[in-house]
Amino acid sequence: METYMKLKLYIDDKGVKQSAISRKTGIHVKSLNAILNGHVALKVDSLIAICEKGLGTPVSDFFDYKVQ
Numbered sequence: 001m002e003t004y005m006k007l008k009l010y011i012d013d014k015g016v017k018q019s020a021i022s023r024k025t026g027i028h029v030k031s032l033n034a035i036l037n038g039h040v041a042l043k044v045d046s047l048i049a050i051c052e053k054g055l056g057t058p059v060s061d062f063f064d065y066k067v068q
Contacts, residue, residue: 003047003062003063004035004036004037004038006062007036007042007047007050007051007062008036010061011036014055016055018033018036021050021055025046025054026049027046027054032050047059
């Protein structure tokens, strides 16, 4: 499963609004929506911002392999 899909599922499961993530990260809502639907590539800096600033969770949660 692609990282953007995992991210979207996590956001949906937690019930977090995209507008709330947008406010916390500075990523425009339309851009965020395009990322989460796979229309725009998910870049590392966006992933970090969404996870850490928007969701308050480590980026490593969205990868199958975890660095120890």
